Amino acid sequence: MKTYNEKIATNDAVELIHLSFDKDKDAAKAWAKKNEFPWPTVLSDKAKKTGLNKYSTKFIPGYVLIDGDGNQLATGKPQCLAKIKEMTK
Numbered sequence: 001m002k003t004y005n006e007k008i009a010t011n012d013a014v015e016l017i018h019l020s021f022d023k024d025k026d027a028a029k030a031w032a033k034k035n036e037f038p039w040p041t042v043l044s045d046k047a048k049k050t051g052l053n054k055y056s057t058k059f060i061p062g063y064v065l066i067d068g069d070g071n072q073l074a075t076g077k078p079q080c081l082a083k084i085k086e087m088t089k
Helices: 002-008 027-035 044-050 078-085
Strands: 017-018 041-043 064-066 072-077
Touching: 002 078, 017 027, 027 041, 027 044, 041 044, 064 078, 072 078
Parallel strands: 017 041
Antiparallel strands: 064 072
């Protein structure tokens, strides 16, 4: 949450989405609520419908930066944060 609050929340050019592949949908929703995520959560059953499944990673948490056209710009937390910083100068 610290990184989100410091580097993303105040940046109007960036929208964060939590993509959960947890098989227990209720647990995934409860976890996001408990952690007070202010961004939308997309559950596994909606990932394919939204097209977000193609951006999944093998890491938890995984970070992928995509643009409005669906182009993948960076993967990994440091790379995504660096790209966001570069894009918003």
